[in-house]
Amino acid sequence: MKYENETRIIVAVDCIIFGFDGTDYKLLLIQRGFAPEKEKWSLMGGFLKPDESLDEAANRVLKELTGLENLYLEQMHVFSDPNREVVERTIAVAYVSLIDIQQYKEKINDKYHAQWFTMKELPKLIFDHEDMVNMAKSRLRYKAALHPILFELLPERFTLPYLQALYESLYETKIDKRNFTRKVLSTKMLIKEDKKDKSSSKKGAFYYHLDKSKYQEEFQTVLNFIPKNDMPTSND
């Protein structure tokens, strides 16, 4: 049995993968392997198959193009302008993930052609992929002001200056160090280690790691790391 007279449309998934390298936010891109726009820079994308859900498609596409598996991918928004694609009408469901660059660095670079780009120096992207990235960035700013989601971008061990840079870079603002430290430590999500990182200063900065159970517990509480004047809006 089939619906008569209804239009059938190609459905794509596109994955926006954010990372942080200690200074800058980065985006994982790939050179598109087929026409049109072959060899232009693109988000990790592919088409929905008959027997898979969109979540499954996003995971499959990401694995095929980068080797990355078992990432947390969150559905963000469907882009559906009738003219967004040049070949044939295609709607695209955008997915977002935050990953620790260090952990996946070699995995990605060894076998695949995906490449990290600094957010400030992105190449021109195909179709409406720039709109997708902009929406993802706004939503990240909004959500990260409320919940500790940026911790997904951290390496196993990190210093407080590293954590502060993670927030400062996203909001393109300077945050008062003493205030930030006090607020972050008051969440009790961080466990201090004995060792110091001495790579950035003579005095050094203690390493911390995340208390995973506390992090899970606190994930839904509303944070206030961001000064009120720098708070993004949900329409940002």
Added chain:
Amino acid sequence: MKYENETRIIVAVDCIIFGFDGTDYKLLLIQRGFAPEKEKWSLMGGFLKPDESLDEAANRVLKELTGLENLYLEQMHVFSDPNREVVERTIAVAYVSLIDIQQYKEKINDKYHAQWFTMKELPKLIFDHEDMVNMAKSRLRYKAALHPILFELLPERFTLPYLQALYESLYETKIDKRNFTRKVLSTKMLIKEDKKDKSSSKKGAFYYHLDKSKYQEEFQTVLNFIPKNDMPTSND
């Protein structure tokens, strides 16, 4: 030009329309007009056409089925389980709107077969429409705890007890009246009128209306009308 070998899939839109009648949250439903599941209760749904965006499709479908126009419809989530539909694979993009029941009451009931149901007494819905409603309700609870979006559900003039009932009903909790009044008035979004509503008590309660410009301005600020213990989580 066309993509070869790719699957084309039917894309539906389904609209979740919430209202509030002073006591209960309500959902607008319609009896499905075609097979399968003909005459079963359904969200307002239809299929995406070749020349329209999803936003346009959602607006068209809603107008065709209820007569409602120019509502603010927000895209929520795509439901894509390969077996969610019985006739033929269909992915469904769910949209949500909040409307003032009073304003649209007669418009809807006169010409169309759409009907308001109390959220606590919903009939069985077709396909995965119950999942859509549950997700919409959770997201509403989450968002309304942070932003004054519930004000979209209010009639032109309303009393503070009416406003409090709007919050208490959504969170299924009792809120301390004095605290609530103080917090709400401190937003400066409400303008007090001279007249009282005496329908619910002898003493009566003053009518208020929204200061629209202040409301726009404050829309993105984070509220705290809801006591911390009753705060929903974004996974709720």
